[in-house]
Amino acid sequence: MERLFAVDIGNTNITFGVFEDEHLRATARVSTDPSRTSDEVSLMIAGLLQARGIEPRVLDSVTMCSVVPSMTKTVEDSIRDLTEIDPLVVGPGVKTGIRVSYDRTQDVGTDRVVDAVAALTLYGKPAIVVDIGTATVFDAINEDGEYIGGAIAPGMRLAAEALYSNTSMLRRVDLTAPEAAIGRSTVASMQSGLVFGYVELIEGMIRRISEELSPDAPGDCTVVATGGLAEAIAPHTDAFDTYDPDLTLHGLRIVSEMNR
Numbered sequence: 448m449e450r451l452f453a454v455d456i457g458n459t460n461i462t463f464g465v466f467e468d469e470h471l472r473a474t475a476r477v478s479t480d481p482s483r484t485s486d487e488v489s490l491m492i493a494g495l496l497q498a499r500g501i502e503p504r505v506l507d508s509v510t511m512c513s514v515v516p517s518m519t520k521t522v523e524d525s526i527r528d529l530t531e532i533d534p535l536v537v538g539p540g541v542k543t544g545i546r547v548s549y550d551r552t553q554d555v556g557t558d559r560v561v562d563a564v565a566a567l568t569l570y571g572k573p574a575i576v577v578d579i580g581t582a583t584v585f586d587a588i589n590e591d592g593e594y595i596g597g598a599i600a601p602g603m604r605l606a607a608e609a610l611y612s613n614t615s616m617l618r619r620v621d622l623t624a625p626e627a628a629i630g631r632s633t634v635a636s637m638q639s640g641l642v643f644g645y646v647e648l649i650e651g652m653i654r655r656i657s658e659e660l661s662p663d664a665p666g667d668c669t670v671v672a673t674g675g676l677a678e679a680i681a682p683h684t685d686a687f688d689t690y691d692p693d694l695t696l697h698g699l700r701i702v703s704e705m706n707r
Contacts (some may be wrong), residue, residue: 450529452506453699455558456513456522458581459604460675463492464696465501470691471700473499476675483516489523509534510703512557512695521600535706537561541704544568546593551662556596558695559586562673563594565698570669570689573660575653577687578694580674583645585652589661603645603676610637624677642679650686 453637456479459684463475475495483491496503509526511534512520523534535541536638537557545564546582559578566574567588575587576597581604586597601609602663603622613621630636672680672687673694681690691697 448598449550450505450507451698451700452509452532453703454509454511454517454522454526454528454534455510455561455695455699456515458514461518461522462696463495464693464699465496465506466700468697469700471696473501474693474696475499479515479518481515481521483521485524485528487522489529492525493529498688503529504531506530506532508532508703508707510537510699510706511535511698512537512561514556525548525706535650535703537699537702541702543674543702544705545588548593548595559584559597559674560594561702562586562694563588563698564626564701565691565694566669566671567592568701569691569694569697570671571671573667574669574671575656577644577649577653577670577672577677578674579603579649579672579677579680583649584674585656587656589660597656600648600652603641603679607637607641610648622676623674624683642683646680646683650684653686 452580453464459479460476462481463471463561493531511531526534543560562576565585566576572588572592573590574588576580578584581602583600583602587595589595610617620634620684623656624642625635625638628639630639653670655667670688672690677690
């Protein structure tokens with residue numbers, strides 16, 4: 448049995464997963480804090496693993512992706528100290544099994560590539576990945592299995608914080624849907640604009656991207672939702688074919704297998 452430790456360093460959260468072969472045995476999520484030292488990160492990771500009954504030294508391999516360069520080496524050093532394993536960090540020179548057709552391939556976040564790998568492998572092609580987190584990110588995989596780009600919009604939480612920070616009368620609200628689109632209070636009005644507004648944004652972008660990916664049969668695109676805020680959107684739309692909260696972790700597992 449192969450035990451893989453998968454690590455996704457995002458702008459808001461760091462997500463960890465432990466696989467036993469293809470089975471995702473345990474996950475954990477902590478806030479991304481670039482001020483943490485490698486010793487602090489080591490203690491945090493060791494505690495998270497041991498709380499789930501996993502000793503760091505039983506791990507066989509580690510694969511990481513990161514969109515926070517200031518955190519990458521810190522986490523890498525911590526994992527190396529805990530496990531005596533050199534992590535595989537997704538980037539140039541790492542096999543992913545997917546061709547990236549982008550004007551500047553180095554500009555594509557490694558999490559977007561890993562998500563595309565998972566969507567292509569698990570759900571087929573053509574496909575659209577909608578990652579609803581700090582940013583709302585759309586990734587397109589064409590019928591040839593190529594990653595061809597996508598779209599990026601501010602995330603719901605960023606939009607909510609901008610409303611709160613740049614107005615005098617508006618407050619912070621939970622990102623939950625109100626009873627109706629017509630809000631009868633300021634809180635309900637903000638929740639309507641944020642949740643239902645983002646539903647419309649997401650549905651509209653999926654429609655546009657589907658038409659470009661498969662002009663003759665846009666309905667043939669598989670739409671996969673993921674990300675920390677996808678749960679707030681999924682109940683209010685039929686645009687997603689599947690919701691996979693662990694898509695990035697599975698992508699890291701697939702990339703790890705390709706590079707053994």
